[in-house]
Amino acid sequence: MPKTAQCLVDHATYDMVDGMTLRELDQQLQTAIHQAYPAATPTSFICSEHLVGYRMQKMDRMVAKDYQQNKKINHRLTQIMQKNTYQVVDVNRQLENSLTFGQRVADAVARFGGSWAFIISFVSVMLLWMLINVVQLFGMRFDPYPFILLNLFLSMVAAIQAPLIMMSQNRAAEYDRLQAVNDFRVNSKSEEEIRVLHTKVDHLIQQDEPNMLEIQKMQTQMLGEIQAQVNELRRLQARHH
Numbered sequence: 001m002p003k004t005a006q007c008l009v010d011h012a013t014y015d016m017v018d019g020m021t022l023r024e025l026d027q028q029l030q031t032a033i034h035q036a037y038p039a040a041t042p043t044s045f046i047c048s049e050h051l052v053g054y055r056m057q058k059m060d061r062m063v064a065k066d067y068q069q070n071k072k073i074n075h076r077l078t079q080i081m082q083k084n085t086y087q088v089v090d091v092n093r094q095l096e097n098s099l100t101f102g103q104r105v106a107d108a109v110a111r112f113g114g115s116w117a118f119i120i121s122f123v124s125v126m127l128l129w130m131l132i133n134v135v136q137l138f139g140m141r142f143d144p145y146p147f148i149l150l151n152l153f154l155s156m157v158a159a160i161q162a163p164l165i166m167m168s169q170n171r172a173a174e175y176d177r178l179q180a181v182n183d184f185r186v187n188s189k190s191e192e193e194i195r196v197l198h199t200k201v202d203h204l205i206q207q208d209e210p211n212m213l214e215i216q217k218m219q220t221q222m223l224g225e226i227q228a229q230v231n232e233l234r235r236l237q238a239r240h241h
Helices: 027-036 048-082 091-097 101-113 116-135 148-240
Strands: 004-006 013-015 019-021 045-047
Touching (some): 019 048, 116 148
Antiparallel strands (some): 004 013, 019 045
């Protein structure tokens, strides 16, 4: 004869194969049953029908907790994605649209003054100037050695070119400043998004995946118990035959 026990829920008598004692259950299920039946002991028996209800409640709590946590993280991520606290700025276009005529001239002078075309042209003009005044080419000698007029022109060019180059450098510094501000804003939002995504991935790895494995384990246990009950019924039928 199979062993029997009384279910602590409905107090009906069942075969031991139709349920489990509390000490065979995991701690969460034991706690839930103890809350409903404080007088229950580790040897108390609960039938499969009522045990399924407690297991379903446990799975529902796990799924609901994961759902709420994921919903909270997704809501936070959505808020970050919808933030309009910054806009990606095309610094080049912004500066280009704000250029004045003087700034364009300064940029052009700085570009030409820092090129090989300017160096070669400037050296060629000075050599031609000195050649004309030394050998009296074309019968001209308007600036004899030591080329005082040439030195005057060189000083004038340097005096005019230096402020223009400084104006262009100031604009380059302004470009670097705007670019740094824009990069900082982009990096700040990207960092915030990455942090939330990292939180979500951590939750999936540390919470959702273990919970899914726990649910699968419970489902496997339930299937195993059903199979044990089926086998027991088959044995009983075989004995009667």
